[in-house]
Amino acid sequence: MAGDTERMREFWDERAREDAFYFVDNRQRYRSPDLESFWESAAAVEYMLDGLGVKLQGADSVLEIGCGVGRVTRWLAARTGHVVALDVSHEMLTRARLHNPELGNVRWVLGDGVSLATIPDESVDACVSVVVFQHLPDASITLGYVREIGRALRPQGWAALQISNDPEIHRPSTPLRWRLNALLGRGPKGHGHPAWLGSHVDLDALRDAALDGAMEVEKVWGAGSQYCQILLRKKAKE
Numbered sequence: 001m002a003g004d005t006e007r008m009r010e011f012w013d014e015r016a017r018e019d020a021f022y023f024v025d026n027r028q029r030y031r032s033p034d035l036e037s038f039w040e041s042a043a044a045v046e047y048m049l050d051g052l053g054v055k056l057q058g059a060d061s062v063l064e065i066g067c068g069v070g071r072v073t074r075w076l077a078a079r080t081g082h083v084v085a086l087d088v089s090h091e092m093l094t095r096a097r098l099h100n101p102e103l104g105n106v107r108w109v110l111g112d113g114v115s116l117a118t119i120p121d122e123s124v125d126a127c128v129s130v131v132v133f134q135h136l137p138d139a140s141i142t143l144g145y146v147r148e149i150g151r152a153l154r155p156q157g158w159a160a161l162q163i164s165n166d167p168e169i170h171r172p173s174t175p176l177r178w179r180l181n182a183l184l185g186r187g188p189k190g191h192g193h194p195a196w197l198g199s200h201v202d203l204d205a206l207r208d209a210a211l212d213g214a215m216e217v218e219k220v221w222g223a224g225s226q227y228c229q230i231l232l233r234k235k236a237k238e
Contacts, residue, residue, distance in 0.1 A: 004141065008113040009088050011195040016069075016091035022188060024068040024092075030188050042075040045130055051221050052160050052231040056080050060125040063116075063152060065145065066132030070096035070103070076128065077103045084124065088113035114141050116148040124152055127159035134164035134226060137194035139201045143209040146232070150213015153234040159215070164226045167200045206230065 015023040021033035028038055049055065056062065060080045067073045067085035069092055076083045083106045087093050093108050100106065109118055127149050133142045142163060149159045164170065174191045181187030190196050207217050210232050219231040 005113040008195050012089035013091040020069050020095050042071045045072050052219050054158055063124040063127040065129040068092050070100040077106050086111040116152050119152045121151055122154045125157045130162045135198040139199045142201050146209040147213040150215045155237045157234045159232040161230045163228050164200045165228050166226050169226045170197050
């Protein structure tokens with residue numbers, strides 16, 4: 001696991017130095033982002049939560065896994081009491097603090113890329129993660145996170161996660177032109193790296209991991225796609 005952590009941290013640190021905005025939202029123009037649309041696009045998380053049938057409350061403490069430069073964090077912080085924003089990359093977190101100095105209710109946390117070791121048991125009301133798990137190089141890491149989410153959630157808390165369960169999207173297919181542009185510094189690097197290509201997750205395996213974390217899969221939306229949305233609910237204490 002230590003090797004997984006360092007490889008992922010190194011990859012995302014390099015991508016943050018290269019163009020953090022593009023690698024958080026690759027709809028942006030490489031090295032020429034439209035920052036207004038970048039920050040506004042975080043509202044897509046509202047569409048995800050509405051589709052899953054959950055809402056954030058003003059007093060909630062929310063864990064965000066894979067905060068990057070704080071695009072979704074900014075949106076969460078405006079609607080909740082406290083956000084724990086976790087990322088594996090030093091460089092992404094440095095930029096998140098730089099671009100969001102006004103977020104006094106956010107705690108930026110460096111994670112290890114494979115667990116929630118820094119998050120206390122039953123310390124958050126909700127967990128949100130968008131376009132993060134699909135980049136993890138091994139599905140077992142995602143399943144480990146699911147178990148850890150169950151530990152971190154308070155009873156009856158929920159987690160809204162975006163995963164991929166489309167195996168085709170994770171096959172290497174970088175066109176030659178893209179590879180040449182990357183070599184010449186005219187295009188993004190790293191599209192063939194395992195930490196970008198990611199992995200797909202079997203939904204039955206995810207249900208088993210949720211049960212291990214004392215949670216149930218309450219809703220699945222978009223099964224079979226790169227953008228499969230999952231709602232998990234922590235069981236109440238008996």
